[in-house]
Amino acid sequence: MELERLKEKRKGLRISFTKHLTKIETTLGKEIAAGYTKEAKLDELLSLKSQLTEKLNELIKADESVQLKIEISEMAAEIASSEEYKDKGIDLKSKLQRQIELLCDRPQINTNCQSTDNTDNIILSRNETKSVKLPKLNIQTFHGDCSHFLDFWNSFEVAIHKNDSLTKIEKFTYLKTYL
Secondary structure (H helix, E strand, O other), X not given: OHHHHHXXXXXXXXXXXXXXXXXXXXXXXXOOEOOEOHHHXXXXXXXXXXXXXXXXXXXXXXXXXXXXXXXXXXXXXXHHHHHHXXXXXXXXXXXXXXXXXXXXXXXXXXXXXOOOOOOOOOOOOOOOOOOOOOOOOOOOOOOOOHHHHHHHHHHHHHHHHOOOOOOHHHHHHHHHHHO
16 A cells, blocks of 8 residues: 555656656757846756756655565566656756856856755765766676676676665665576
8 A cells, every 4th residue: 555655656756757857848948039038048947957856856765665665576667667767857957057057158147157056966865966877887697607606796796786876675686687
């Protein structure tokens, strides 16, 4: 019953998050015109960026709550789904930041472009402060041959086991997929 409640809450957060992403994309595409100044666009982009960070944090916490309650067999699909939303948010946040920087470099804008709050960082319950999308690593599956275990473990340890941005559940799930 609690799992269903958590999933329903996350569903609502995902809908809200998706609507917000659409609003950001629309705003990024708006042209500066007589009724829509650079200052107005900059203010709107800064506000949208702050809201995006907040919504992304809420969604990540909801995903983690669901992951703690689901069966291990469902974990890989849950993580993949969660990562899709997270990646979309981080990607759009980067686009927002680039647009903000472009607007700030214009000499006509006298607005202080330095953000005074700490909403630029996505703060997760795992103490992760920034996310960087790295290329996928290819870790070879361990098939039981003891002579290959050290190579497998070294790759797994560096990529997953010592990765502080992953929860213990995620690490365990990855380990099971490589055995």
